[in-house]
Amino acid sequence: xxxxxxxxxxxxxxxxxxxxxxxxxxxxxxxxxxxxxxxxxxxxxxxxxxxxxxxxxxxxxxxxxxxxxxxxxxxxxxxxxxxxxxxxxxxxxxxxxxxxxxxxxxxxxxxxxxxxxxxxxxxxxxxxxxxxxxxxxxxxxxxxxxxxxxxxxxxxxxxxxxxxxxxxxxxxxxxxxxxxxxxxxxxxxxxxxxxxxxxxxxxxxxxxxxxxxxxxxxxxxxxxxxxxxxxxxxxxxxxxxxxxxxxxxxxxxxxxxxxxxxxxxxxxxxxxxxxxxxxxxxxxxxxxxxxxxxxxxxxxxxxxxxxxxxxxxxxxxxxxxxxxxxxxxxxxxxxxxxxxxxxxx
Numbered sequence: 001x002x003x004x005x006x007x008x009x010x011x012x013x014x015x016x017x018x019x020x021x022x023x024x025x026x027x028x029x030x031x032x033x034x035x036x037x038x039x040x041x042x043x044x045x046x047x048x049x050x051x052x053x054x055x056x057x058x059x060x061x062x063x064x065x066x067x068x069x070x071x072x073x074x075x076x077x078x079x080x081x082x083x084x085x086x087x088x089x090x091x092x093x094x095x096x097x098x099x100x101x102x103x104x105x106x107x108x109x110x111x112x113x114x115x116x117x118x119x120x121x122x123x124x125x126x127x128x129x130x131x132x133x134x135x136x137x138x139x140x141x142x143x144x145x146x147x148x149x150x151x152x153x154x155x156x157x158x159x160x161x162x163x164x165x166x167x168x169x170x171x172x173x174x175x176x177x178x179x180x181x182x183x184x185x186x187x188x189x190x191x192x193x194x195x196x197x198x199x200x201x202x203x204x205x206x207x208x209x210x211x212x213x214x215x216x217x218x219x220x221x222x223x224x225x226x227x228x229x230x231x232x233x234x235x236x237x238x239x240x241x242x243x244x245x246x247x248x249x250x251x252x253x254x255x256x257x258x259x260x261x262x263x264x265x266x267x268x269x270x271x272x273x274x275x276x277x278x279x280x281x282x283x284x285x286x287x288x289x290x291x292x293x294x295x296x297x298x299x300x301x302x303x304x305x306x307x308x309x310x311x312x313x314x315x316x317x318x319x320x321x322x323x324x325x326x327x328x329x330x331x332x333x334x335x336x337x338x339x340x341x342x343x344x345x
Contacts, residue, residue: 002027003119004044008037008063009052009081014104018050018081021108022115034063046076048119050102053082053089061096068097077122079114081106154208164296165202170343171292173198175329178336179288184328188284193252197285200256204264204289207237219303234274237261256285264289267324279326287326291317291333294324299344310341 004027007018015030022028029044031037033055049067053060060080067073080093083104090101102114152165173194180189208216211233215226222230241258245251263277263286270278272290298313308316314337321330333340 003047004029005115006031006037006041006046006049006051007081008032008034008049008055008060010055011052014052014081017106017108018111021106021111025112026115034058034060034066037063038066041073045073048115048122049076049078050081051078051098053080053084053093061092064093064096064098077118079118150203150206154205164300165205167296167343168204168289168292169198169201171295171340172201172289174336174339174343175288175292175333178332178339179329182332182335184332185284192256196253197256200253201260201285201289203237203241203257204260204293205233205237206240206257206261207233207235209240210236221304231265231273234262234265259283259285260289262286264293266290268326269323272324282326287329291325291329294320295333295340296344310344314340 002025005022007015007022007028007030009015009018009030010032012032015032019028019030029040029046031040034051035058037049051060051063055063058066060082064078064080067076067078074097077099078097079100079102080098081102081104082089085101085103093101099118100114102111176189176194176197179185180194211230215222215229218226238258238261241254241261245254245258248254262274263283266272266275266277266282266286267290268279268282268287270276272282277286295313295317298308298316299310301307314334317325318330318334321327
């Protein structure tokens with residue numbers, strides 16, 4: 001299959017020479033300036049660009065800098081065509097991302113062979129990169145599958161929470177997106193991967209695997225002593241995440257999971273557990289998770305209580321803004337309540 005080559009040079013002679021040398025082997029498109037190149041590149045993306053350095057208005061260095069600054073063009077191989085050859089020029093070109101220099105005037109065999117080498121190298125790199133990305137996706141799918149099964153096993157043990165993990169994950173995504181739209185804690189959230197966060201949130205109750213069935217599935221309220229045992233699921237869950245981290249390289253996913261595990265029962269006023277953290281001392285993800293976790297508990301039936309309706313549950317969340325919950329997060333929760341209700345329904 002023919003490759004598309006852009007030749008960018010303000011000399012008509014050089015353009016004609018390059019086209020004549022390459023036309024039998026490649027699809028060649030010539031243009032007399034970098035401005036013309038950028039006008040065309042959105043319509044047809046080249047496989048390689050031969051770029052003159054000495055051009056008026058926008059020279060080769062400026063054009064290369066602009067190409068590399070745009071993600072969709074950054075991977076296009078660029079070779080400088082130049083009659084200027086010295087160490088400083090070469091150093092600057094390679095620093096900006098050029099892959100080679102071809103001196104003018106050039107001969108057809110030299111031009112063809114240099115392009116052949118670079119195009120084959122680029123094709124090999126792209127093929128190997130695609131293969132690596134495919135294998136990485138497979139490993140991520142496997143890892144997420146294993147972790148989903150692990151989270152599901154915890155929920156299967158807890159007979160009282162039916163689909164709690166699924167619902168809280170959906171609530172969490174709605175709330176985070178609502179916060180982003182409204183600029184609430186945007187500096188922290190804009191740098192986070194929402195999909196990864198929501199996925200890792202599935203492990204927030206992983207520590208419940210350590211809680212005896214008699215307490216986990218007790219058909220009435222826990223005694224104070226039993227509740228103290230229940231509270232240990234946060235610290236044990238943190239221990240589980242640390243053990244998983246020793247066996248995997250996906251530290252970002254587990255970092256988020258660990259935050260959820262150890263801080264989703266902390267309260268804004270410092271009266272939560274396991275560490276009695278207060279206000280902004282509680283990690284943001286923990287503050288977000290605490291809202292959706294409590295909301296799901298309020299709207300869910302338990303052996304010792306009936307499920308509250310959604311409006312009553314939402315009012316309780318709002319009444320506890322500034323005590324149990326971060327008041328800014330509860331404001332967003334109220335703003336997105338229609339979407340939350342749809343998920344619960």
